Amino acid sequence: MKLEQIETPAALIDIARMQKNIARMQAHMNTLGVAFRPHVKTTKCIDVVSAQLAAGAHGITVSTLKEAEAFFAAGIDDILYAVSIAPSKLPRALALRRQGCDLKLVVDNPTAASAIAAFGDQHGETFDVWIEVDTDGHRSGITPEQDALLEVGRILHQNGVKVGGVMTHAGSSYELDTPQALAALAEQERAGCVRAAQRLREAGIACPAVSVGSTPTALAAAQLDGVTEVRAGVYVLFDLVMHNVGVCALDDIALSVLATVIGHQTDKGWAILDAGWMALSRDRGTSKQSHDFGYGQPCLLNGTLLPDYVVSGANQEHGILSSVQGGAHVDDIAQRFPIGMKLRILPNHACATGAQFPEYHAVAPDGNSAAWRRLQGW
The missing domain is CATH 3.20.20.10 (Alanine racemase)
Known part of the structure; x- marks a missing residue:
């Protein structure tokens, strides 16, 4: 797939x-x-x-x-x-x-x-x-x-x-x-x-x-x-907290959450994602570190970082994607992130984000993926 x-x-x-x-x-x-x-x-x-x-x-x-x-x-x-x-x-x-x-x-x-x-x-x-x-x-x-x-x-x-x-x-x-x-x-x-x-x-x-x-x-x-x-x-996947600690680069992070753009609030400069804290987790570990990544760092499907943007807010099933400069890019948010576009979000804490899902989609270099089951509960 x-x-x-x-x-x-x-x-x-x-x-x-x-x-x-x-x-x-x-x-x-x-x-x-x-x-x-x-x-x-x-x-x-x-x-x-x-x-x-x-x-x-x-x-x-x-x-x-x-x-x-x-x-x-x-x-x-x-x-x-x-x-x-x-x-x-x-x-x-x-x-x-x-x-x-x-x-x-x-x-x-x-x-x-x-x-x-x-x-x-x-x-x-x-x-x-x-x-x-x-x-x-x-x-x-x-x-x-x-x-x-x-x-x-x-x-x-x-x-x-x-x-x-x-x-x-x-x-x-x-x-x-x-x-x-x-x-x-x-x-x-x-x-x-x-x-x-x-x-x-x-x-x-x-x-x-x-x-x-x-x-x-x-x-x-x-x-x-x-x-x-x-x-x-956590070394096996790494995350944004580990990046801020200094033990991995952003392109070492192996876990991401696939999300879809489902709406916009153009006056606020927001793109709305279908991944809220139920998908990304409520972990805000980077908020106490030198670089606050909000609820996650967005990337294109091919893994290319979008450093000018961040998942700045999250409700249960809604994520808010916005510019890190605040007012910048407000006018073109809908054009930059059209409805239906898919993104990958790098997580703050790999353990907490993984815990939100019953399985992983393991993505091979050719772009194909396989389902890997994940344990849940105690």
């Missing part, structure tokens, strides 16, 4: 750009001498993940147990569930492990650690549990020097639970925009996670895996001594 034939709005993946992004990250990991475990929450798509594994990735990271179940059913058994486990979800985790899935769980507090230990003892299961480490104050985890790190480690270790490793995510990297700052945070992330593993080992608790990662720090890291694996997710 050609782009002109696809009903809008639709999520498009540029296969050539995606493959280039995969090759770039995998080559960097190979140079650094670490294993790479991609985070699949960005695409939740078996076709995309198959390409990542074919390029040399080892195992996957998931954000939901539904992802773990679906990817295990597709033949992938080395899975890290990188969200602190809620005790109520342990039966689903147990079912996966009993089916042969090498599922690894994550905790960052004594209560959850105790719940895993008790549940494992009750069901005769030795869970593989990794401890989340906070290396940048971003969201969750235990800081490397906190007493709670050893407390959680001992609760697990003394109750027969395998402490498989430590993991961290430097999510504050999304707030940076210089190579120097990204490199410094990548080293902070590495050093903090390695230190946490060292403390556990010194306390007699085996900690074989040291897992770090975010797309910006993964690409910025110059050395990863003591790290066994890296995780990253």
Whole structure:
């Protein structure tokens, strides 16, 4: 199916750009001498993940147990569930492990650690549990020097639970925009996670895996001594936030939303699209960055950027395309963007935009596309 034939709005993946992004990250990991475990929450798509594994990735990271179940059913058994486990979800985790899935769980507090230990003892299961480490104050985890790190480690270790490793995510990297700052945070992330593993080992608790990662720090890291694996997710598609962070060019962004012009407000200089926030998402991540891309950056069907225009507003099913100069081009908006014209909109946040669609249209270099299913739900 050609782009002109696809009903809008639709999520498009540029296969050539995606493959280039995969090759770039995998080559960097190979140079650094670490294993790479991609985070699949960005695409939740078996076709995309198959390409990542074919390029040399080892195992996957998931954000939901539904992802773990679906990817295990597709033949992938080395899975890290990188969200602190809620005790109520342990039966689903147990079912996966009993089916042969090498599922690894994550905790960052004594209560959850105790719940895993008790549940494992009750069901005769030795869970593989990794401890989340906070290396940048971003969201969750235990800081490397906190007493709670050893407390959680001992609760697990003394109750027969395998402490498989430590993991961290430097999510504050999304707030940076210089190579120097990204490199410094990548080293902070590495050093903090390695230190946490060292403390556990010194306390007699085996900690074989040291897992770090975010797309910006993964690409910025110059050395990863003591790290066994890296995780990253959005790199496979990239987005406008990542462009502002400085880790990709606009023409590296592999995800776009196909939209159609459905009307005009010529006195305001607006073209109206059939892609509102239900298609583009409400994510306005670039609003806090150096370049605000509104709800997305428009392009022609062939990918040519339209830098003088932006999706400046969005309602549920309506997008507003306008000039970045405000009053400029008001008189010719209807001529420039006639009704029925199709455009591609680059998104602020690939994960949030992808989540609006049940499938991607994967576009090959010859312009033909194929449907790639996407997981939804938890």
